Amino acid sequence: MEIILSGILIFMILGAIYAIHARDLLSALISCGIVGYGLVICFLLLKAPDLAIVQIVVETITLIIMVSVVLVSTRFELDKEPGFKHKSRLNHQLLGHILIAVFIGIVLLYSFRLAIMHLDSFGDHTLRMSEAYLEGAAEKTGSANLVTGVLFDFRGYDTFGEATILFTAVVGILTILRIKGRK
Amino acid sequence: MTLYILCFTLFLVGIYGILTQRNMIKIIIGLSFMEFSVFLFLALIGYIEGGAAPILSKNFESGNFVDPLPQAMVLTAIVIALAANSMLLSMAVKLYRKYGTFDIRKISQLKG
Amino acid sequence: MKGMSIIVKKVTQLVSGLMFLYGIYIITHGHLTPGGGFAGGAILAGSFILLVLAFGSDLLKLKKREEGSSVVESLAIFAFLILGVMALFIGTHVFFKNYLPAGTVGNLISAGVIPLYNIFVGIEVGAALFTIFLALAIFKEEVLE
Numbered sequence: 001m002e003i004i005l006s007g008i009l010i011f012m013i014l015g016a017i018y019a020i021h022a023r024d025l026l027s028a029l030i031s032c033g034i035v036g037y038g039l040v041i042c043f044l045l046l047k048a049p050d051l052a053i054v055q056i057v058v059e060t061i062t063l064i065i066m067v068s069v070v071l072v073s074t075r076f077e078l079d080k081e082p083g084f085k086h087k088s089r090l091n092h093q094l095l096g097h098i099l100i101a102v103f104i105g106i107v108l109l110y111s112f113r114l115a116i117m118h119l120d121s122f123g124d125h126t127l128r129m130s131e132a133y134l135e136g137a138a139e140k141t142g143s144a145n146l147v148t149g150v151l152f153d154f155r156g157y158d159t160f161g162e163a164t165i166l167f168t169a170v171v172g173i174l175t176i177l178r179i180k181g182r183k
Numbered sequence: 184m185t186l187y188i189l190c191f192t193l194f195l196v197g198i199y200g201i202l203t204q205r206n207m208i209k210i211i212i213g214l215s216f217m218e219f220s221v222f223l224f225l226a227l228i229g230y231i232e233g234g235a236a237p238i239l240s241k242n243f244e245s246g247n248f249v250d251p252l253p254q255a256m257v258l259t260a261i262v263i264a265l266a267a268n269s270m271l272l273s274m275a276v277k278l279y280r281k282y283g284t285f286d287i288r289k290i291s292q293l294k295g
Numbered sequence: 296m297k298g299m300s301i302i303v304k305k306v307t308q309l310v311s312g313l314m315f316l317y318g319i320y321i322i323t324h325g326h327l328t329p330g331g332g333f334a335g336g337a338i339l340a341g342s343f344i345l346l347v348l349a350f351g352s353d354l355l356k357l358k359k360r361e362e363g364s365s366v367v368e369s370l371a372i373f374a375f376l377i378l379g380v381m382a383l384f385i386g387t388h389v390f391f392k393n394y395l396p397a398g399t400v401g402n403l404i405s406a407g408v409i410p411l412y413n414i415f416v417g418i419e420v421g422a423a424l425f426t427i428f429l430a431l432a433i434f435k436e437e438v439l440e
Contacts, residue, residue: 050330052329057334064428068432138400139397140397142405142409143406145325149406152413166420169423170365173426173431174365174430177430
């Protein structure tokens with residue numbers, strides 16, 4: 001189990017690195033799709049079918065919206081103009097940049113290691129609150145799907161906040177796109 | 184433990200993309216990588232070895248279920264991430280209409 | 296925005312209704328099977344997006360504003376709020392309490408208020424995603440010229 005998940009995660013990381021470095025925005029978006037659909041497989045292996053359904057639909061719609069935006073506007077990453085010198089990336093500053101990036105990465109990984117040190121190891125999870133949720137949850141809520149029971153009964157207020165955030169985002173998008181800028 | 188480290192590596196790739204790229208679409212892509220790694224981390228925490236999916240049926244009246252609480256949290260977080268990404272994308276579209284480019288170096292040099 | 300070829304239009308006519316029905320199934324069985332309001336609402340939005348992409352906004356005679364879907368979204372979230380507030384007046388005075396009888400686990404009509412919450416959240420998510428798609432992908436062409 002752990003080996004399969006690690007393989008999928010390494011594949012996702014490679015896709016992410018290619019998406020960051022692609023010169024064409026369309027291929028960058030397609031590589032972003034690699035990461036999103038790899039996440040769907042991880043959710044299925046982790047026994048979370050609700051998350052898999054939501055993620056596969058949301059990822060598809062996000063890719064449709066972003067691809068249509070990119071196709072109407074421009075596909076090139078950076079403008080090629082004489083004002084901006086686009087030198088080759090192999091110069092003497094590259095070594096310093098790599099050193100700084102590796103140093104910061106090691107520091108962040110070390111602090112993450114400190115943060116998860118007291119966590120239970122993978123596959124051996126105990127949380128007191130979720131035991132209270134699991135124990136007799138079907139009798140309390142009457143819902144056979146325990147995730148829906150937690151979402152709408154025990155934590156209905158969270159779900160209401162989430163719906164409000166979606167509403168606010170839609171109103172914000174309509175407002176931003178309707179402002180007329182100064183010419 | 185290696186799974187957690189790999190998951191954080193995906194987060195680092197997202198941070199790298201946000202800090203180094205100059206295209207607004209690339210910055211949104213980097214942010215979505217960070218969101219993906221957080222979802223995966225929460226789902227990894229809730230996994231129990233040999234557990235069943237948290238849905239009652241005739242064969243699984245009660246028993247060893249996967250933790251439903253992180254799954255509910257991730258379910259709301261996915262939709263919130265979609266809203267945030269769309270908001271950022273609308274700002275990028277607005278800037279593209281005004282300046283005709285996605286390059287943030289060029290936008291910062293122009294006067295608006 | 297122009298539509299696509301005749302093959303795409305025919306296939307869309309056959310498929311989009313099935314997608315709509317599948318979304319309704321996912322929403323109404325949200326408390327029994329995997330799925331629920333979020334996934335089903337996104338599938339509903341997907342069927343509408345497929346229609347618009349295949350036939351084009353000219354042929355469907357869409358107006359230049361997103362008022363319709365935005366109003367539907369606002370009404371759905373208002374109904375969700377009213378369902379939550381009604382719990383304050385019935386029985387124990389707790390916000391978002393499940394005040395309808397739970398019924399037997401496994402029936403379609405059971406689990407109290409949860410199916411109603413699922414339906415309204417599904418309508419809200421679907422209308423919100425469709426509004427975002429219309430605002431970002433379709434109606435921006437007029438300004439780019």
